[in-house]
Amino acid sequence: MRRSAFAAPFLAPIAAGYEGAVLARNALYRTGLLKRRRLGRPVISVGNLSVGGSGKTPLVALLARLLLANGLKPAILTRGYWRKGGRSLVAIAPQMTRCVEPRATGDEPAWLAATLPEVPLVVCANRFRGGQFAEREFAVGSHVLDDGFQHLQLARDVDVVALDVTQNVPGAAMLPAGRLREPLRALARAQLVVLTRTELADAAELEQAISRIHPTPQVFRSRVKIASLVNVASGQRIAPGTLAGVPALAFCGIGNPQAFFTDLEHWRFRIARSVAFPDHHVYSAADALLLSRRAGECHAEILLTTEKDVMNLPEGWKVPLEAFACAIEIEMLEPGAFENAVLARIRGLA
DSSP, X not given: OOOOTTTHHHHHHHHXXXXXXXXXXXXXXXXXXXXXXXXXXXXEEEEXXXXXXXXXXXXXXXHHHHHHHTTOOEEEEEOOTTOSSXXXXXXXXXXXXXXXXXXXXXXXXXXXHHHOTTSOEEEOSXXXXXXXXXXHHHOOSEEEEETOTTOTTBOOSEEEEEEETTSOTTTOOBTTTSSBSSOGXXXXXXXXXXXXXXXXXXXXXXXXXXXXXXXXXXEEEEEEEEEEEEETTTOOEEOGGGGTTOEEEEEEOSSOHHHHHHXXXXXXXXXXXXXXXOTTOOOOHHHHHHHXXXXXXXTOOEEEEEHHHHTTSOTTOOOSSEEEEEEEEEEESSHHHHHHHHHHHHTTTO
């Protein structure tokens, strides 16, 4: 979220008021004046401090796989931003071949459903209601609460917070002047902090800032890796190196588009031009024409995007070039230690 130098002085008082409101709300929950509701199974919340782009959704997938591998039968509870019928409950049962309508669930739940077909998802703004449904209908043994750090209405057993080291989180401003939902000191509520994209920047400074604020959270480093490229038209997966050196036009509509473009360069793709759309952008035929024209201008031979963006492409969306989605994963640098830290906090609760 970029703000001009001209706008910043005018937004600063609004940001200060927003921060005050956030801190007051947190205090009401901390003191018990506002009550949290607790589900019957342990809840692991995955969240962040900023608006979009921290690697939160791949981290949700990683934790769901971890719980599944340890027999804890997880469900994913998510709100489903920018979906139709935003107050309704949508349940996605486990099924190895399931097709989810992104407009009904939101793009991120649709991607999670495709990536984790064996894990039930419940899309509902009221995550307590969604969790009750998951326990009743799917007999789950645990919950992963997507984007849950600020969702204080639901009690959780573990708070995991993702922070992107390429963003200046300690120096960032609060909304609407900057990207922060909460100040860095809110990490005092977290048990685990995952630093993402450590392959692109030094994590030491952010680690020191966290330890100065609150020494309690365990801090783990991770990196984003590309597992494969998925042909958007055919669904065929190929090795990323197959297209090394081929001039590409990259496009995306995510919270932090520059991070994706930087990742592509780190993965040694030859990016002739990049085009950013707003987060959760639903693509149209006009967008296809725009991308085709931009690709022609820079002599690109392929298109590269994210799997989340594929969820927002209309049926029959066509451009004259082959388009590929980058299948990415979060890779923990100390996977065993991270797994033990998670399981130690919920062992005996399930």
